[in-house]
Amino acid sequence: MSKFPTVRLRRLRSNESIRELFQEVRLSEKDLIAPLFVQEGIERAVEIESLPGIFSFPLSSIAEEAIRIKELGINSVIIFGIPSHKDEEGSSAFDYNGIVQKAVREIRKKVNDLTIITDACLCQYTSHGHCGFVKDGKIDNDLSIKVLAKVAVSQAEAGADIIAPSAMMDGQVKAIREALDDHGFSNVSIMSYSAKFASSLYTPFRYAANSSPSFGNRMSYQLFYANAREALREIQLDIEEGVDIIMVKPAIAYLDLIYRVKSLFNLPLAAYSVSGEYALVKFTAKAGMIDEDQVMLEFLTSIKRAGADVIITYFAKRAAEILKDKYSH
Numbered sequence: 286m287s288k289f290p291t292v293r294l295r296r297l298r299s300n301e302s303i304r305e306l307f308q309e310v311r312l313s314e315k316d317l318i319a320p321l322f323v324q325e326g327i328e329r330a331v332e333i334e335s336l337p338g339i340f341s342f343p344l345s346s347i348a349e350e351a352i353r354i355k356e357l358g359i360n361s362v363i364i365f366g367i368p369s370h371k372d373e374e375g376s377s378a379f380d381y382n383g384i385v386q387k388a389v390r391e392i393r394k395k396v397n398d399l400t401i402i403t404d405a406c407l408c409q410y411t412s413h414g415h416c417g418f419v420k421d422g423k424i425d426n427d428l429s430i431k432v433l434a435k436v437a438v439s440q441a442e443a444g445a446d447i448i449a450p451s452a453m454m455d456g457q458v459k460a461i462r463e464a465l466d467d468h469g470f471s472n473v474s475i476m477s478y479s480a481k482f483a484s485s486l487y488t489p490f491r492y493a494a495n496s497s498p499s500f501g502n503r504m505s506y507q508l509f510y511a512n513a514r515e516a517l518r519e520i521q522l523d524i525e526e527g528v529d530i531i532m533v534k535p536a537i538a539y540l541d542l543i544y545r546v547k548s549l550f551n552l553p554l555a556a557y558s559v560s561g562e563y564a565l566v567k568f569t570a571k572a573g574m575i576d577e578d579q580v581m582l583e584f585l586t587s588i589k590r591a592g593a594d595v596i597i598t599y600f601a602k603r604a605a606e607i608l609k610d611k612y613s614h
């Protein structure tokens with residue numbers, strides 16, 4: 286039997302004040318992690334064509350940008366390097382003088398209280414553009430995790446707080462945890478891209494970072510988007526290997542997984558709203574077809590509602606601007 290007319294859900298929606306009072310999920314700039322691109326061989330910040338409003342910075346202005354991010358109330362950045370030198374083994378990914386290592390030292394020196402996360406992968410640094418070490422035309426897992434461990438240690442030495450391995454190699458978290466501990470970095474955390482899908486939504490990032498594979502694709506290491514249970518196994522294994530923070534990537538097309546992961550595991554959960562998600566909103570708004578800020582807030586709130594504790598998003602700065610205004614008075 287219907288409870289109407291005694292029950293009326295519209296009572297709690299009748300004005301702005303009561304709606305705000307019973308709002309279930311509230312997005313905060315404190316939930317956001319801002320991606321930061323640092324590029325070798327450029328003189329000034331260049332806008333990334335595939336990601337309007339996002340810039341690639343030279344070392345000389347990377348700290349300034351980190352300060353702007355911090356001033357918006359955002360607590361954390363994730364750094365991506367765009368090196369000028371690439372080779373077979375991706376040696377600039379673990380070079381003391383690599384672009385990421387330099388950027389971390391620079392930010393550490395000039396910015397206080399900012400949590401620095403570094404993406405640990407090889408694809409921007411290898412001539413073949415794969416995330417692992419290639420041997421006889423195949424990605425060699427066990428050699429790859431050795432290289433990834435070196436990358437992680439070099440980033441921790443530079444001053445990173447959290448290492449974020451994104452190569453989807455088996456055993457990468459274990460190899461990195463052991464290497465960090467062996468080198469005296471037992472307090473450096475690992476945020477693994479645990480459930481990273483082989484998504485077509487990474488194209489704008491690869492365009493920016495020049496990191497597309499020169500042969501084949503990433504299906505032999507990243508997850509197929511049809512497989513949710515396999516994704517849960519990936520997360521389970523990362524937990525057994527000692528991960529501190531788990532991640533689902535991309536976000537918007539994988540909200541079901543964010544929800545399931547949150548209800549199954551008690552670790553902090555990050556969601557990565559990827560370049561293609563940003564580009565879809567940006568270019569549609571440019572065509573005048575949607576309200577960019579409103580769609581942005583709807584997407585980010587949905588990711589939080591699904592269960593993400595923190596969100597990596599290219600909208601971080603814009604969202605922080607709006608959220609600060611909204612809740613600061």
Ligand code: PBG
Nearest residue numbers: 406408451486487490559560561
């Ligand atoms: C490196 C890496 C990628 C992204 C984050 N780290 C690219 C890839 O896997 O091809 C994608 C980020 C995005 O699309 O925003 N492995």
Ligand code: ZN
Nearest residue numbers: 406407408416
């Ligand atoms: Zn990669």
